Amino acid sequence: MSDLKQTEQIRLRLQAELDDEKTMLERNQMGQYATPPSLAEQILKHGLSLLDQNKNVRFLDPAFGTGSFFSALLKTMGDHQLSSATAFEIDAHYGDPAQKLWGRENINLKLEDFTRLTPKPTEKSNLVICNPPYVRHQHIASGEKQRLQLDTYNACGHKLSGLAGLYCYFLGLTHKWLEPGAISGWLIPSEFMTVNYGREIKDYLLKEVTLLQIHRFNPKDAQFNDALVSSAVVWFKNEPPTNTHQVKFSFGGSLEKPTNTRIIPHQDLSSMDKWTRYPEKGVREKTQGPTLGDLFYIKRGIATGDNKFFILTLDEIKKRGLPLECFRPVLPSSRYLKNDVIQADENGWPLLDRKLFVLDTDLPEEMLKATYPRLAAYLESGRAGEAPVTERYICRHRKLWYSQETRPAAPILCTYMGRGSATSRPFRFILNYSDATACNVFLMLYPKPSLQAAIELDPDLIKRIWRDLNDIEPEKLLSYGRVYGGGLYKLEPKELRSIPVKGIENLAQHSEVSHVPADTARVRALTAA
DSSP, X not given: OOHHHHHXXXXXXXXXXXXXXXXXXXHHHHTOOOOOHHHHHHHHHHHHHHSOTTSOEEEEESSOTTTHHHHHHHHHOTTOOEEEEEEEOSOHHHHHHHHHHTTTSXXXXXXXXXXXXXXXXXXXXXXXXXXXXXXXXXXXXXXXXXXXXXXXXXXXXXXXXXXXXXXXXXXXXGGGGEEEXXXXXXXXXXXXXXXXXXXXXXXXXXXXXXXXXXXXXXXXXXXXXXXXXXXXXXXXXXXXOXXXXXXXXXXXXXXXXXXXXXXXXXXXXXTOSOGGGTXXXXXXXXXXXOBHHHHEEEEEOBOOSOHHHHEEEHHHHHHHTOOGGGEEEEOOOGGGXXXXXXOBOTTSOBOOSSOEEEEOOOOXXXXXXXXXXXXXXXXXXXXXXXXXXXXXXXXXTSSSTTOOOOOOOOSEEEESXXXXXXXXXXXXXXXXXXXXXXXXXXXXXXXXXHHHXXXXXXXXXXXXXXXXXXXXXXXXXXXXXXXXTTTEEEOOHHHXXXXXXXXXXXXXXXXXXXXXXXXXXXXXXXXXX
């Protein structure tokens, strides 16, 4: 057995042992998700193929872990010569054993915070390969986030959003470590291609460097067993792009043998918000005609702050002696809705086996104590325990910690997340005849005034529109949404508003709309919410 093969076997055992010594929460907070060896080899082989064959390799890995990429580099070097290797690891739990493991190799592994360092001229690299820590913005302290934003701007000229994950800062900060013409390969979540905080990353890739390729793995083939994330490998060269440059987008399979490939002109990418449409689709033409947002106000359902506390069954309300007038009906999550049509009883409550109600009052606590003492006592229980409801993020940022957002019952709802494919529905449109509001697992569609007027004249119109919404091709819905590991799809209100609905608009136009006014008070409440 070769020394390198034996070292890699030792590294894999070491990686498993070190991971087992940490809780999933600890690893999540530090973003410690090791690259599988087969994927690491794919990436290094591809990276070396992009590098000039006559150049010696000056390798950099800013988030080393136990050295998955370095091990793959040594295995796939071929005719290349390794001139230098530099790596950083902030977590001594992984870094100390890694230093001992690779001590005999030509690598300068430092146990330091890469984000705080500035390279010496001799430390710049021509091959950067990195699987940066996948730490969400919620785990980055406010002061630390401000430092990262400033340092990243100084490094690459782009200020990242406060919602950006740590991996975005790593990518931007590494710019100052690159030699002219250096090749960079980044294994990162593909979500940057669709979300708002990814705009500055995409801007950097289009303006400061030459974007070579983005390979997106099939979300159903998660690359990490311990993280629900849809992965992509981003390749770029440290030189300005030319006017005629084209970018390769690939999807599925492997880097060497992708399922689909498409070449997109560089100049077309800046005007496209969602890059995940490539390579399955080409450049999207600008939408001609109306979109769903022209017909509906689209809002996410209420975020209660703690569903277990604020949402009760009818039996629980009666058992506690709480005033029903301080609650309103609310729909359960979609998995409890057997049908896509929700009928109502004589009270306006949904005809469902399990009736749920959400606490919905704007009365101040002093008035509640005088008028509804049992409700006041129930609210007081929300201050108790090691993790009181009052200290949850949403509750802390309300004027009254228990008051809910203004979300009237919507005639049509759309599920917020789902699984599906180009041939099966990832999202459900639900027709709601009840007075029940919905939580943030749904998007709520409220007709705009002209459509509302048409519905008041022709009550059956809303049903015909609902049917047409369910007839929208799954592929079209997927192209406007975003995807996560394991094939989980998500649709934000802005994305749903952008979907073209020419046929649905025709339904409304063919209804005889006169001067009948819409419910203006309801419209004002929705636009203000």
